[in-house]
Structures are given as C-alpha cells and as structure tokens.
Amino acid sequence: MSAYRIAHVTVHDPEAYAGYQALAPKAFAKFGAEFLARGGAAETLEGPALQRHVVIRFPDLVRARACFHSPEYQEARARRNGACEAHVVIVEGVSEPSS
Secondary structure, rough: OOOEEEEEEEOOOOHHHHHHHHHHHHHHOOOOOOEEEEEOOOOOOOOOOEEEEEEEEEOOHHHHHHHHHOOHHHHHHHHHOEEEEEEEEEEEEOOOOOO
16 A cells, blocks of 8 residues: 655755755655646645655555665665654555455
C-alpha cells in the first residue's frame, strides 16, 4: 500500500536551503519516491501559513521511513538545518475497494 510524505516548509535562508535541494532528490529516487506536489500555488485554509507544500508518494510505509532515515537523506537534511521551519509527516494511504 502506498505511503505519503507530506511536508510544509517555510524557508528563512534560501542559500542554505539550496544545499538540501541539491542532495535530497538522490535519496528520494533511491526509495522509489514520486513527487505529486512540490511548491506551486497554495492556499492556507486553516492553521499557520507556510510557504512550501510537498506531497511525495512512496511504494509503501517501509520505504518512506527508510528514505527519511537513510544516510543520503540525513546528509541533505543537515544542509537545511536552521534554513527553514519544516513540519513533515508520513502517512499510509488507503486501500482500494475491491470490485
């Protein structure tokens, strides 16, 4: 069953955040991630307004977790340290109803 990583990010230091953006795609590719939404127009309907919203689909929850904890992603994450405010969750998708 697919899993989704949902991130809401406000960037405070674009130059430092660029280091994260340069490295993170390698980790996502390694674990079969597919970007469904990345930045773009957004409207906050409830809660705090953050700049960027990202939705990434993984083949399953195991790979979503493994990606986050991988050395590749942790290196990228270290590059954005202090450069942004991020709220990141992973959630398992729903199963398709049987026909």
